[in-house]
Amino acid sequence: KRKRDDEDLDGLNQRVQGINVKGNEYETFASMPLSQPTASGLEASHYKTLTDIQKQAVPHALKGSDILGAAKTGSGKTLAFLVPVLENLYRRRWTELDGLGALILSPTRELAIQIFEVLRKIGRYHTFSAGLVIGGKSLKEERERLGRMNILVCTPGRMLQHMDQTAAFEIDNLQMLVLDEADRIMDMGFQRDVDAIVEHLPKERQTLLFSATQTKKVSDLARLSLRDPEYVAVHEAA
Numbered sequence: 001k002r003k004r005d006d007e008d009l010d011g012l013n014q015r016v017q018g019i020n021v022k023g024n025e026y027e028t029f030a031s032m033p034l035s036q037p038t039a040s041g042l043e044a045s046h047y048k049t050l051t052d053i054q055k056q057a058v059p060h061a062l063k064g065s066d067i068l069g070a071a072k073t074g075s076g077k078t079l080a081f082l083v084p085v086l087e088n089l090y091r092r093r094w095t096e097l098d099g100l101g102a103l104i105l106s107p108t109r110e111l112a113i114q115i116f117e118v119l120r121k122i123g124r125y126h127t128f129s130a131g132l133v134i135g136g137k138s139l140k141e142e143r144e145r146l147g148r149m150n151i152l153v154c155t156p157g158r159m160l161q162h163m164d165q166t167a168a169f170e171i172d173n174l175q176m177l178v179l180d181e182a183d184r185i186m187d188m189g190f191q192r193d194v195d196a197i198v199e200h201l202p203k204e205r206q207t208l209l210f211s212a213t214q215t216k217k218v219s220d221l222a223r224l225s226l227r228d229p230e231y232v233a234v235h236e237a238a
Ligand code: ADP
Pocket: 046, 047, 048, 049, 050, 051, 054, 071, 072, 073, 074, 075, 076, 077, 078, 079
């Protein structure tokens, strides 16, 4: 079984390497080089056709690029980052023992909960552990679960509190940072929290930044947190 899995993963890795990011060739999730657990999770959640922002962002993100993505509310940005998060950890054979692999920052508790619910739906056939860190429980209670999580969805203030206060919080292995609704993160005054969080993170990582609007504050944040990003934007038809 182990050998079969390895061969499957080698094949998947080769197909991802072979993605032509200029081709914009994937209309459906079924046609993309995705793992079986993700493909099944998307199918079971009735996601079939990619939205425009997903078409543009997912191929680049699967290949490991940083992304600076802009598309209005309702355009499907959540899957544009959740699919690459699941896939890029899966292809690295991420397990519980590897600790925190991906950190997803969201400006509000409500939005964080929404992201977490989509993650649970499309990630249902994966074995990753995922948690929400949005306050509302005691720091101690949250802390006890943190150490076992592979993927965390959190609000900036609460995350920083843990980084400052949870001594054993293990973040050196982190592979991916997602900044969702970056424009709102900045508008709500979380800039210093996000800066402080980014300082705690390993430099060698992939960062995906999404926002509904392209503002100066967002480009400032992008400059600090992204490395040679791919710019993907979906504009409304005039
Ligand atoms: P955004 O973050 O850009 O505001 P969301 O990720 O919240 O957008 O998605 C908006 C809506 O579109 C949600 O109801 C979501 O389930 C739906 N959606 C996203 N991607 C797809 C897709 N590929 N196919 C069908 N529906 C989708």
